[in-house]
Amino acid sequence: MLKKTMQDALNAQMNAEIYSAYLYVSMSAYFESLNLKGFASWMRVQAQEEMMHAMKFYDYILERGGRVMMAAIDAPPTDWDSPLAVFTNTYEHEQKVTALIHTLVDLAVKEKDHATSNFLQWFVGEQVEEESSADAIVQQMKLAGEAPHALFMLDKEYGQRIFQPPTSSKE
């Protein structure tokens, strides 16, 4: 059985993952408005991944006999100054999420909740990937600079990303 403090913290992280999905859908819509279909598609896939993260928390809370509680989701920004600003925001956002995950691990350790600590390790690894992929795009966009054809090439390349659904929600 989950302790109340742990259950509240896991519900809060589920909310943060849904906010991430919401943020990336908003970024996708911004790219659509610029007719950068590849980046729009990348962001859509990113949003799907975040919903999958949220559902991992959902399933885990249930599996431990806890109570899932949905809360209000903050409104994300709707506009950015440039495509580079969007990916800089993405990178910064992922760093914030990493800090949230690490705080959750600290709480699980403090509460001696080893099962939750083990569950969270998947997210520790996932955040390393999330930060590194966002940072890579920021660096490539900086190299592309003001050259429109370089931006279009990146748009095409990133448009190839596809969502890989987990074979089970527990994975």
Ligand SMILES: [Fe+2]
């Ligand atoms: Fe996430």
Ligand SMILES: [Fe+2]
């Ligand atoms: Fe993420």
